[in-house]
Amino acid sequence: MRRRLTREGLESLMRELARRAPARGPFRVYFVGGGTAVHAGWRESTIDADLYSDTEAVFRDVQLVKEDLALNIEFARPEYFVPPLAGSDRRHVFVKTIGAVSFYHYDPYTQLLSKVVRGFRRDLDDARMFLESGMVDRGQFRSLVHAIPSSAYAKYPALSRESVIEAVTAFLDSVAPS
């Protein structure tokens, strides 16, 4: 049975990924979803680690990493599910560098949008923490979502601009400003 991913597990995962990454770097690895929540201390554990990298070579031996650490790993980025937010590349949050690999939390604003749109229980718990922790500014989040051009929704047939804005507005209204 694979273990739930705790903060310690996340640290082990980072070390193992760095150890097995090709020598010629540097590489970036981004945590998405549960990984961010666990590393930020919002949750004790997560069922899986969602990872993304713009250089897939860094995941050369990810099957071995997964088996050795008995963890569940998925490759995913928020833009698989929601339209991109402007300036996302500049908002990734640095975690640490080990060897040739630098670890980041994927842009919190895009992560938040993805969680609000899916809207499952744990997603919404994490979404509130993005605001309460100060990782995301509610005004900027609202502006970024409203600024998504209608054309960006063309690649997301399950979503409409109206439904996304409605979900975001309902979510922000449900969380009192701090």
Added chain:
Amino acid sequence: MRLPSDVLSVFRRYGREGGRKRAAVMSPDARQAVARRAAAARWIAARFGSPRFQDIGLPGGELIDQGLADLAAGHVSDESLLVSIAAPRLRREGVPTPVAFEDPEDRLYERMVERHGQLAHARYGALLRQAASFADACRGARTQRKRRAP
């Protein structure tokens, strides 16, 4: 085929009598579960045109139908845990989920581990994706219905 109205009225009368007799031998909890499920079905029919999502042809509709029925009966199943996980999103899409189980994510994952071992994560992820697809399609179904309405 539409039955004549006098035949339908006889069926309705027998149906009501049968319902009363069945209710008389049920426990209060079971009666409450049936009433809760019936209320949900009426709510769904008013918004989506049919009391069962399976009949509407939404992806994962059979899972959600089963989950709502199990949840109303207080029965812990993969489906009722899935509906509990997705409850806030389903409510947003107009699907009534008045009750939900605690810690549904962990409990559903544990059930997957018990049954599927190393495939647990894949099966768990597939269920979550089905619920998300269902919720996405729900919005479309509701919207289309609104547009069709005079």
